Amino acid sequence: MSPACQSWANRLDSVIMVSGLLLDIDGVLVTSWRPIPGAVQAVEQLAQRAIPRMFLTNTTSKSRTQLAEVLTELGFAVAPDEIFSAARLTAEYLRAQHPGATVWVLNRGPVVEDMSGVEVVTDARVTPDVVVLGGAGPEFSHDALSRVFELMVAGVPVIAMHRSMTWSTTEGIRIDTGVYLEGLEKAAGRTIRAIGKPSPWGFRAAVDMLGLDPTSVVMVGDDLHSDVLGAQASALVGVLVRTGKFRTETLAALESDEFAPVPDHIIDSIVDLPALMDRLMTSA
Template sequence: MSRPPIKGLLIDVDGVLHIDGQPIPGAVRALAALRARGIPFVLLTNTTIRTRRQLGHLLRELGFPVADDEIVTAGAATATYLRKHYPDEPCFLLVEGDVREEFAGIPLVEDDSATVVVFGGAGPAYTYDRLNQAFRLLLRGAHFVAMHRNLVWERRDGLALDAGAFLLGLEAAVGRSPHVVGKPSPDFFRAGLARLGLPPEQVAMIGDSLNADVLPAQALGMTGILVRTGRFRPQDLERGQPDVSLASIADLPGWLETVGKH
């Protein structure tokens, strides 16, 4: 049974469009080609070290034709989740980078008054003292929230540990798991679909992670396109299969044109 034509795209950012501020070869041209053909897209990213405004500015500096309202970040989605479920509760925020702009109106504290512990992307901010403070707050019963649970992320100098690696230890230590807002949460993908205004069967998700991008999208009825850049490693394919595998996003416009002819 043939699938409906692809009318919109959800596109991961890190490892798909750029790596640590360095564009993937051909990625800028690929997004420009999508724009020229009138194919709508939303950038659906677990990025937490930048706000949507900061990320939009960076991408435009790199040459990508994107607007801030075409970006859905795990950080912004987490702030929305906190406002809805824990309004006015003090939060202990552990994240690399300054994303306080996204958390406007949410009380952020550094002491034992926190009733919510929120984990974002990992980096030097993940010191022993701060991790231990988060651990003790969770032991006291603080709500446990994670922007995402990526185990690794790709930097120019290679793979680096991300929040998920630390969350595994904390889960074992406190005996419970966090509510995850970003990918692979189905609600995060649905937020991207809502922004596109399209049903899942008419949308393709493009990402460099089988577990975080492709498989969750396929579970919701989307076409899963894996690009072999960023975090991708050949052994990833032992855990599942994408609908489409491309060398990089540079090949996406050509693939879309081929599909459109059939």
């Protein structure tokens, strides 16, 4: 961190009392569903401090129940209610903005479980009130995407659980919803609202769930833009970890631009988070 940034961060520490925590899952607690060294103990240490917390994830391959089960098996004591997934955020958005709407969700799989209170339709031939794009997968076929486009042009609102471009799998890197979303937007001349990180809507909903002011909530993530700078743009305190998808070159490119925002804090891994939280929670 440059001296100027350091002094700004110190100044932030001195005026903001941190009292809540949002944690990304993939790349912060686990990589390829294996715990990051020391992460289990760090989460335990944070739990002992009784800091109000939520887990904020764009993962759409597992439901919240499945995520909690996998994390618990790995040694993290996490309850489904503590997980704010992009699907849950999307369901909250639909209930608030499109109450009673019929929704065609382009995403097979378990995340639809997290959309309770939303009337999900499976027959794309019947015109729905809203279309939701989940995480990309085999269901993003030419026929299905052409139908999304057709509905979009006809004026049906299209929203997306997130606009991530890629994700890593054990078989290699895969393209994600953002790739299709940009093409659809360009072809239709309309925008698609994305709900998960880094959307301000997602951060706000998670902070509201904690019942805290955004300036007193720390967001910890491995994605510089989506997790950290996105959170900071929504008035949260950003913490970047050097694990998961963290790349030194991405951070260096940002730091070489004197006008670009930089993370409030950078730590090697979640192992360093309990000590940082101790400092942030006592320095107001």
